Amino acid sequence: MNQLSPDPKREMGAGATIVRYHGVVKRYGTFEALSGVDLDVHAGEVVCLIGPSGSGKSTLLRCTNGLESIEGGEIEFEGAVLPKDERTLRAVRQRMGMVFQSFELFPHLTAQENVSEGPRTVLRMNVGDANRRASAMLAKVGLADKAANYPSALSGGQQQRVAIARALAMEPDVMLFDEPTSALDPETIGEVLNVMKALADEGMTMVVVTHEMSFARRVGDWVAVFDAGRIVEQGPPEQIFDAPTTDRTRDFLSHLGWTG
Amino acid sequence: MTFDWSVVWQHREALAVGTGTTILLTVVTMLIAVPCGIVVAVLRLYAWTPVRAVATAYVELFRNLPLILVVYWAFYVLPILTGLGMPPLATGLAALALNVTAYNAETFRAGINSIRRGQVEAAMALGMSRVQALRRVVVPQATRRILPVLASTWVSLFKDTSLVSVIAVTELAYVAMQIRAQSYRVLEMLTAMAAIYWLLGYPQAKLVDWIQRRFAVTE
Numbered sequence: 247m248n249q250l251s252p253d254p255k256r257e258m259g260a261g262a263t264i265v266r267y268h269g270v271v272k273r274y275g276t277f278e279a280l281s282g283v284d285l286d287v288h289a290g291e292v293v294c295l296i297g298p299s300g301s302g303k304s305t306l307l308r309c310t311n312g313l314e315s316i317e318g319g320e321i322e323f324e325g326a327v328l329p330k331d332e333r334t335l336r337a338v339r340q341r342m343g344m345v346f347q348s349f350e351l352f353p354h355l356t357a358q359e360n361v362s363e364g365p366r367t368v369l370r371m372n373v374g375d376a377n378r379r380a381s382a383m384l385a386k387v388g389l390a391d392k393a394a395n396y397p398s399a400l401s402g403g404q405q406q407r408v409a410i411a412r413a414l415a416m417e418p419d420v421m422l423f424d425e426p427t428s429a430l431d432p433e434t435i436g437e438v439l440n441v442m443k444a445l446a447d448e449g450m451t452m453v454v455v456t457h458e459m460s461f462a463r464r465v466g467d468w469v470a471v472f473d474a475g476r477i478v479e480q481g482p483p484e485q486i487f488d489a490p491t492t493d494r495t496r497d498f499l500s501h502l503g504w505t506g
Numbered sequence: 507m508t509f510d511w512s513v514v515w516q517h518r519e520a521l522a523v524g525t526g527t528t529i530l531l532t533v534v535t536m537l538i539a540v541p542c543g544i545v546v547a548v549l550r551l552y553a554w555t556p557v558r559a560v561a562t563a564y565v566e567l568f569r570n571l572p573l574i575l576v577v578y579w580a581f582y583v584l585p586i587l588t589g590l591g592m593p594p595l596a597t598g599l600a601a602l603a604l605n606v607t608a609y610n611a612e613t614f615r616a617g618i619n620s621i622r623r624g625q626v627e628a629a630m631a632l633g634m635s636r637v638q639a640l641r642r643v644v645v646p647q648a649t650r651r652i653l654p655v656l657a658s659t660w661v662s663l664f665k666d667t668s669l670v671s672v673i674a675v676t677e678l679a680y681v682a683m684q685i686r687a688q689s690y691r692v693l694e695m696l697t698a699m700a701a702i703y704w705l706l707g708y709p710q711a712k713l714v715d716w717i718q719r720r721f722a723v724t725e
Contacts, residue, residue: 311631313627313630313631332635332636336630336633336634336635337633339630339631339632339633340632340633342631343631344628344631346624346627346628348624350622350624350625350627350628351628352625352628352629352643352647353647354646354647354650363632363642364632364633364634367632367634367638367642368632368633368634368638409628412632413631413632416632416633
């Protein structure tokens with residue numbers, strides 16, 4: 247814990263290491279989805295994982311809170327290796343918020359109930375306290391007036407904001423975002439990115455798998471470019487987007503039509 | 507041929523008691539078979555392999571046996587197995603519950619399977635255990651989704667309770683048949699019995715239709 251990154255480019259504002267990936271290998275049968283990934287996430291940082299589809303960035307995110315197991319290497323969270331047994335893993339997951347591409351709100355619960363569910367069931371909070379926290383979180387994402395709505399009565403952008411509030415209600419130390427805007431209509435992407443930006447400005451540690459290059463550029467403190475299960479380049483956004491050092495990064499960005 | 511409908515009125519009290527027993531059998535069977543069905547479904551889906559095999563064997567056995575056979579079996583075999591002499595009502599109830607639990611287990615299994623994996627992942631990402639995820643997220647959604655099927659099972663069950671008349675459970679069918687045997691008023695009693703079953707069954711069927719509309723899944 248409290249190790250500073252050895253990377254000199256990263257001294258500015260880099261706090262304690264919250265998540266450390268060390269030689270992470272993930273296989274599905276004979277297919278190697280991750281082939282030795284090294285990456286550090288420091289307190290207060292927004293680390294963006296970019297790269298083509300199937301390059302392993304979502305897989306890495308899903309390994310972070312143990313939704314997927316790893317076959318090699320180590321993932322450390324707050325200085326301790328990610329446990330394998332379910333019980334200890336649950337305690338770790340409580341401190342990591344996760345936001346999914348397809349929202350995964352609970353359709354049988356209202357927005358309010360979706361957000362209070364974690365505090366009630368997992369933190370064993372009483373109904374009154376859980377509801378107060380849920381209201382505060384919904385207000386934070388600008389949806390105080392939608393508390394009584396069921397997910398089916400919300401737009402995609404609103405659903406994703408409720409999902410963010412649901413994750414925040416656990417008061418996590420790090421937020422994991424798995425392509426949070428990929429399933430959204432273009433006009434609602436902005437509202438979700440704004441909530442994420444506000445969260446970053448508050449100092450939340452975030453790992454964001456995204457195809458929104460302008461978000462990675464503007465909000466990211468550190469960007470890792472994935473290709474075929476490896477990180478081909480990582481660095482501050484200025485380096486990645488303005489002066490990429492590898493051909494793979496240049497290829498990927500030019501395919502997206504990124505002009506800097 | 508002359509009809510004498512007074513026989514129905516004359517035995518109205520017995521018929522009312524029989525009807526009450528029929529309703530009681532339906533309600534209690536369902537009260538047993540819904541929670542037990544959930545448990546069996548969960549065992550079939552998630553339990554340790556040998557337990558899973560037992561649950562599967564139970565479902566496949568009782569789902570594929572004629573109910574009337576199960577009723578006879580419960581009447582003759584259960585007392586030997588348990589060493590307890592059970593009254594006909596309890597025996598009939600056991601047979602119905604064994605049968606309907608098997609059906610409900612299959613219904614719940616299908617319902618649970620229909621819930622996206624991402625829902626469980628979202629619950630687990632909050633720090634819930636698998637059991638909590640099932641209880642708080644999967645089963646409530648699955649239940650809504652299969653409510654129309656459960657309601658149909660209910661209506662079938664209401665009529666199928668008549669099968670326990672063969673072991674002298676004094677429900678509606680048994681009572682009507684007894685009166686028929688004593689009074690020789692075959693057509694009157696069968697008609698009265700049909701009328702009672704229909705009058706009680708039809709609103710239930712309509713209720714099922716309403717439930718299907720009311721709980722249509724919106725996502």
